[in-house]
Amino acid sequence: MRKIIILGSTGSVGKAAFDFISKNKKDFEVVCLVASSNEKVINKQAEKYVNCKTYLENPKKANYSKKSLTKDKLLELIASNKVDTVIAAISGSKGLDLIHHSISCGKRVLIANKEPLVMAGEFLINETQKSGAEIIPIDSEHCAIHQIIKGRDLDSISKIILTCSGGPFHSLSRNKFKVITKKQALNHPVWKMGSKITIDSSTLMNKALEIIEAKFLFEIEHKKIEAIIHPESLIHSFVEFDDGTILASMAEPDMKIPISYGLSYPKTKKNGLKKIDMTQLKELTFKKIDRIKFPSIDFAYFAIEKGKGMPIFLNAANEVAVNHFLKDNIQFLDIYRLISVVLEYADKNNIKLSSVSLESIQDFNKEAIKISNHISEQLIK
Numbered sequence: 001m002r003k004i005i006i007l008g009s010t011g012s013v014g015k016a017a018f019d020f021i022s023k024n025k026k027d028f029e030v031v032c033l034v035a036s037s038n039e040k041v042i043n044k045q046a047e048k049y050v051n052c053k054t055y056l057e058n059p060k061k062a063n064y065s066k067k068s069l070t071k072d073k074l075l076e077l078i079a080s081n082k083v084d085t086v087i088a089a090i091s092g093s094k095g096l097d098l099i100h101h102s103i104s105c106g107k108r109v110l111i112a113n114k115e116p117l118v119m120a121g122e123f124l125i126n127e128t129q130k131s132g133a134e135i136i137p138i139d140s141e142h143c144a145i146h147q148i149i150k151g152r153d154l155d156s157i158s159k160i161i162l163t164c165s166g167g168p169f170h171s172l173s174r175n176k177f178k179v180i181t182k183k184q185a186l187n188h189p190v191w192k193m194g195s196k197i198t199i200d201s202s203t204l205m206n207k208a209l210e211i212i213e214a215k216f217l218f219e220i221e222h223k224k225i226e227a228i229i230h231p232e233s234l235i236h237s238f239v240e241f242d243d244g245t246i247l248a249s250m251a252e253p254d255m256k257i258p259i260s261y262g263l264s265y266p267k268t269k270k271n272g273l274k275k276i277d278m279t280q281l282k283e284l285t286f287k288k289i290d291r292i293k294f295p296s297i298d299f300a301y302f303a304i305e306k307g308k309g310m311p312i313f314l315n316a317a318n319e320v321a322v323n324h325f326l327k328d329n330i331q332f333l334d335i336y337r338l339i340s341v342v343l344e345y346a347d348k349n350n351i352k353l354s355s356v357s358l359e360s361i362q363d364f365n366k367e368a369i370k371i372s373n374h375i376s377e378q379l380i381k
């Protein structure tokens, strides 16, 4: 019986994980649920498990539930033998401290929440090696790669090719980008996701973050990581090996499939989810990403090459930009403008992460957010 905590249980990935687990109660038990402020959903979820605790980071009222824990008690619970698996599905950089704590406590951590890996990937992987924790990516592309490279000689990988749907705008001409509305950007053609990642998918910043995520997770040189558009979203990534073989991993675009993989690993269990019927497939198409239209991909390589905290700046600038876009403070193209100006500022002013610890990464992130907010205020004027 796996004993599970879901971080971000009220969000898109968290709900998918909760539903999947609740349909497989003989193998899994939810021992704690974590969210920001959504009392209604978290309380309803917690009712399904007698011993399930809850934690809200920003509750609207204290003691919102008899089952609620304080932060200290939550950290204690994660560290205890009452928990063996943590599903990390908080959105954005806010997920970093609980992912770090879960890793330090030697747990199996199923990570959907990519931003902490972008900010602190190398550090988190080192912590995993020290504590004996296990990271299993459930971001669908990285989960696909995890499956493909299992048991392979990693030195023989010549390329990792991340696929992406291309979002709603991959066929739109660049001159129409300036009139893209929030409603259009939130209308993802394939996935139903939280608003932050949906905007990231429309700008292809999601793919930029995933390039950095892949570099850290698989400890592979960034020059060997590419991304291509695959609108059908059935192949979740490719790995090319030195002998010319390319392996792909296919599945329906449903987050419950990587969640099922991560929970059952190293076994593969029946999960009752929809399978691809190859005889019904009409076509599988692929196209190059237009890097003029989508500068996000170049931002990712720039941040990796600069290193020393530049991925933290990239992530912070993007979080600030998406937040403003969702509040209608800036236009779609301003997202790229803001990120570009912030990266240039950090580079020109030689702002670097000098030491690597959770505290120093968090402090550096606060500084990056402050600078991004400052630059965005000038952009909004």
Ligand SMILES: NC(=O)c1ccc[n+]([C@@H]2O[C@H](COP(=O)([O-])OP(=O)(O)OC[C@H]3O[C@@H](n4cnc5c(N)ncnc54)[C@H](OP(=O)(O)O)[C@@H]3O)[C@@H](O)[C@H]2O)c1
Pocket: 007, 008, 009, 010, 011, 012, 013, 014, 034, 035, 036, 037, 038, 039, 057, 088, 089, 090, 091, 092, 094, 112, 113, 114, 115, 138, 139, 140, 191, 192, 193, 194, 195, 196, 197, 255
């Ligand atoms: N959605 C997908 O299909 C998908 C696929 C691959 C990867 N991912 C990644 O998975 C992560 C989650 O995405 P999502 O689409 O599920 O996001 P989402 O729907 O916006 O859900 C975010 C969850 O995080 C919680 N949360 C936010 N701030 C928190 C805080 N400070 N402390 C504790 N909980 C907090 C929210 O709680 P409240 O409800 O109370 O606000 C909610 O439960 C992201 O990093 C995303 O990039 C998502």
